[in-house]
Amino acid sequence: MPAFHFILLALSLCFSSPISLVTGDHEIPHRNLADSLCPLDFTVVRKFIFDSPRRPSFLDVPRKCQTLLQGIRLVRSNYLRVTGNFSLSPIPSEVCLDVYQKLVNELVPWLDIRSTCAFDATLLSKSCNNITTQFQFEGLISKPELQEVNHLCNRSLDEDSSCTPCQGTLYSIYQSYFMENASDCSGYPFIYAGALANREGPADSGTAKCLFSLDFTSTNANNWKKKAILCATPIGAALGLIMTVMVIWFSWRRKQKWKRRHNSVALNETGADFGIETISGDSSLVMFTFEEIKKATKNFSRENIVGKGGYGNVYKGILEDGSEVALKRFKNCSAAGDATFAHEVEVIASINHVNLVPFRGYCTATVPMEGHQRIIVCDLMQNGSLYDHLFGSEVTKLSWPIRQKIAIGVARGLAYLHYGAQPAIIHRDVKASNILLDDTFEPKLADFGLAKFTPDDFSHMSTRVAGTLGYVAPEYALYGQLTERSDVYGFGVVLLELLSSKQAVISINDHHTLLLTDWAWSLVEEGRLFDVIDENVLELGPPEVMEKYVLLAILSCHSQLYARPTMDQIVRILETDIPVH
Known part of the structure; x- marks a missing residue:
């Protein structure tokens, strides 16, 4: 009873007083005359990036430029919500960019958003598809699509189950209407949804996280956590006295129970014993038991192995x-x-696209003799991998229309990972063996987002050299710099493989090899562009089409990071008659 009274006293001291135990020291800065000429309210983004206790470190410049771009999108979304306009006139745009620059310099003094991130006033003033107002946007988009946006995005977007459907329909609108490479076209559907479709508005933390990838804990939330910790200290002391006896008793009971089960398989669901059980119940993923996995694969029979790699083996199985x-x-x-x-598997599995391999479930278990197990379960693709068809023992070669279909599908899948998924996913390991083919030869990208789960004692370099030499971008191999354009490089190599029927690393003789990219570059430089193409491929397209594909592959494999196109630009080039310059 005294312990109970002590808890009540602690609760009353912590939560009855209106005076906070932890006070913030931030004050909203006074806006000077120059700042007042900017009609954009940058205070809405301050709490997500600049006042957050989880401030970005700005070590990875491309990533942080993307974060700052998302901040501008959030501010523009708030402006659209207030005024009904997407764009500003040129003069206020310059002023607003200066205001944003000062805000950025509060966090990192050396970063110039104009020179480092290539931001300029047209980012705020130039329109996309001549869309400058809410009504022009709504006039461009079909009524059923607008209704779908309002239906899927007009809710709290804090959870993946509500966020993912909204992202999917917005990305579909982007692909249908805003594939123009001007004035941040890719952001328009998300700016609109945050401003006018979502009831919470762009300044809501869930909306900012889902639509603008700004997932930072605010200062107020952090202060509340500090307060809760301070209050929890005396409460915890009292509870500790009570719980100690209970823990000892339960430990004794578990020990007795464990002795009775010593011959059965011990399943340890995650490192904290209960971590996986906390995963959202909204997911359609199945958490398989290790016994179910063994039964499906005939106890991991060698006959069921359909793939091998540095990470482990892939088995076919029947559920x-x-x-x-x-x-x-x-x-x-x-x-x-x-x-x-x-958690990562749940997030990845919530991303649905026709060109991504669907996830079915996963298993984590610790079993006697075999150690800890980590297994993912996906749909089986009946036609195997692209590698099998290009370089395996297949008798029939893929025709050009099939190869073209595969190239476009892979490009769409990567573009969705980069621009449709929130947060964006870098595949990290784009290669022919990670492109699976269904019964209609529709390509499905496998292994996206899972490269981080390779064994800890496998460095990036040892993994790449051992498994995918020839696909990895130079800046990643040499400096560890990983961006979306690292995937573009891998796509370019795959496109060269589709065109030439040659592997990423060409064996000249027993002692010498040549990278496919170097071989193709040398031919193009010599004016022998069409020599890149395998003349034995059936149903080749017109010369101008084949030339475009070769040039696009070469450009995608460019040694300079920013000389490569983005995946959304690649999709637009492949789907239209746009030439490659």
Whole structure:
């Protein structure tokens, strides 16, 4: 009873007083005359980036420029919500960019958003598809599509289950109406949704996280956590006295129970014992038991192996419902990262696109003799991988129309990962063996977002050299600089493989090899562009089409990071008659 009274006293002291135990020291800055000429309210983005306790470090410049661009999109969304306008006139745009520059310099003095991030006033003043107002946007988009946006985005977007459908319909609108490479066209659907479709508005934390990838904890939330910690200290002391006896009793009971189960398989669901159980119940993913996995793969029979790699083996299997699946079994795993692994798999599995391999479920378990297990379960693709068809023992070669279909599908899948998924996903390992083909030869990208789960003792360099030499971008191989354009490089290599039927690394003789990119570059420089193309491929397209594909592949493999196009630009080039310059 005294302990109970002590808890009540602690609660009353913590929460009855209107005076906060932890006070913030931030004051809203006074706007000077120059700032007042800018009609944009940058205070709405301050709390997400600049006042956040999780401030970005700005070590990875391309990533942080993307974060700052998303900040501008959020501010523009708020402006659209207030005024009904997407764009500003040129003079206020220059002033607003100066205001944003000063705000950025509060966080990192050396960063010039004009020279480093290539921001200029046209980002705020130039329109996309001549859309400058809310009514012009709504006049461009079909009524059913607008209704779908309002239906899917007019809710709290804080959870993946509500965010993902909204993102999907916005990305579809982007692909249909805003593939123009001007004035941040890709942001228009998200700016509109945050301003006018979502009831919470762009300044809401869930909306900012979902539509603008600004997932930072605000100062007020952080202060509340500090206050809760201070209050929890005396409460915890009292509860500790009570709980100690209970813990000892439960430990004794568990020990007795464990002794009775010593012959059964011990499943340890994540490193914190209960981590995976906290994953959202809204997901359609199945958490398989290790016994179910063993049964599906005939106890990991060698006959069921359909793929091997540095990460482990891939098995084909049949689930109890009769469906065929592919099961990737990672090796050299520990339970320490299971909670993160399970969450990431849930996030990745919530991303749906016709050119991404659908996830079915996963398994994490610690079993006697075999150690810790980490397995993902995906749909089985009946036609295997692109590598099998290009370089395996297949008798029939892929015709050019099929190869063209594969190239466009892979480009769409990567563009969705980069610009449709929130947060954006870099595949990291684009290669022919990671492109699977269904029964209609529709390509499906596999392994997206999972490269971070390779064994800890495998460095990026050792993994790449051992498994995918020839696909990795120079800046990633040499300096560890990873961006979306690293995936573009890998796509360019795959496109060269489709065109030439040659592997990423060409064997000249027993002692010498040549990168496919170097071989293709040398031919193009010599004016022998069409020599890149395998003349034995059936149903080749017109010369101008084949020339465009070769030039696009060469440009995508450019050694300079920013000389490569983005994946959304590549999709637009492949789907239209736009030439490659």
